[in-house]
Amino acid sequence: MSKAQETVIWVRPDSATVLIEYGPKNREVGKYFHPDDITAAHQRYIDSRIEESRIESRENSENTPHPGAFQPNKLQHDSQRSLFYREVQVLRAFRGYNGVPGFYRHNDTMLRVFMEYVDEPTIHKLLVESNDSEIAEKMFPVMAKFLDCFGTYCDTHHNRIVQKVNEGRGAPRLKVRSVDEEAVRLSAHLTTILRAYGVNLPASSRAQGKARITSEVEQRTWQPFHRGVTSFVETDRKVADNESFFYHGDFSPQNIFVNGSEGNYAGIRVCDFDKVQLGGRLKDLASALYNIHALPLTERRQRSIMGTVDDYIHGERIGGKNATDLKAAFIAHALYELVRKAGVLTAMSWANIQQFVPHPPPDEDTKDFFILHRVISSLEWFMGYYSKGGDGWKQDVEPSSSKKNFVQEQVGFIQSLFNAGGVTLENILEHQYPEHEGVGN
DSSP: OOOOEEEEEEEETTEEEEEEEEETTEEEEEEEOOHHHHHHHIIIIIHHHHHHSOOOOTTOTTTSOOTTSOOGGGOOHHHHHHHHHHHHHHHHHTTTOTTSOOEEEEETTTTEEEEEOOOSOBHHHHHHHOOOTTHHHHHHHHHHHHHHHHHHHHHHTHHHHHHHHTOSSSSOSSSOOOHHHHHHHHHHHHHHHHHHHOTTSOHHHHHHOHHHHHHHHHHHHSSOHHHHHHHHHHHHHHTTTTOOEEEOSOOOGGGEEEESOTTOOEEEEEOOOTTOEEEOTTHHHHHHHTOGGGOSOOHHHHHHHHHHHHHHHTSTTTTTSOHHHHHHHHHHHHHHHHHHHHHHHHHSOHHHHTTTOSSOOGGGOSHHHHHIIIIIHHHHHHHHHTSTTSHHIIIIITTOTTTHHHHHHHHHHHHHHHHHHTOOHHHHHHHHOTTOOSOOO
């Protein structure tokens, strides 16, 4: 038998996904968690894309990566092993369910897991290759319907899935994250955003890192930063009634396979389970609908999103619950997702971001412009729309007497941080790109 051919198809800081071909009809997918494999994949896939990338701005962010950019020497073997075993155990737990790629085998020593090759496109592929300007919105109900099916299976088999995933040595792999752990993650996202785009903060403080940034923000907001972040996490759980449903953690276009043709697509598989946890039932819906292709937000697009949310929460699985409360909870999760997305993208290199959007439009052809126009502007718009008295507040939040104060608290906290740092699209462009005329959206 000839040697298998391996083609890198996706790279993240903590894993690499590889297509393995033994012959024309004999293929499988490998997900590699070993740092050496990830380094090699990065060099083969990402570094080659850098040569094809457009010329960046004078700061050249590729040569001066943001905190958290791909730095394989910092990856810890124990952490990688933990992600690897979580992926293996989840795939085992879903054996027999056709909504997840079939599990084949794993290699403990090399931290590799092998699974079924799905010979259908991902939603990400459709979004990238389509010339339809409305394709992102057309995919909203496709993702929501498949999530509903996937969620129904997870709800029905919840106890067995949790037991199977948590089998073996080590700490439980499928659980509700502690408030402290979640607060540390959120704090990292916020300080990354403030470091990159908090143009009102002294340059010396931004250069010195997290501790100095939080100190500067505390002086401007008159509130303890870490206490505020912890309260934000606690409130996000209160608004969802401290639910503990199976939560994929990255239910996004690049992880959802579909079949069918235009106008008749249906989700058939979801992959990538190393981030699974227990949490709010609407968190995965927020992750799906606020994907990078759905941004920047406008009122028309937000109403399209909320139309999908309405259909989802009135569906068979969730029908009967208080719809107004669920919509308010979704808005709280959406804010969290937008903050998380802004932090993650800011920490990534431009070449890594271009895995998601390989051909950005002319006004988004540098990392900073891409993040500012797609994500920062969306966050700014979203918080204005859902501030108390805003049009979105009146439609989606105010009707929930038990949840509206939670959402108001969430929006107010993030707004206070962004106001302290000067994180608005117009302000950032004025300070960092004074030659830029006007504010595009």
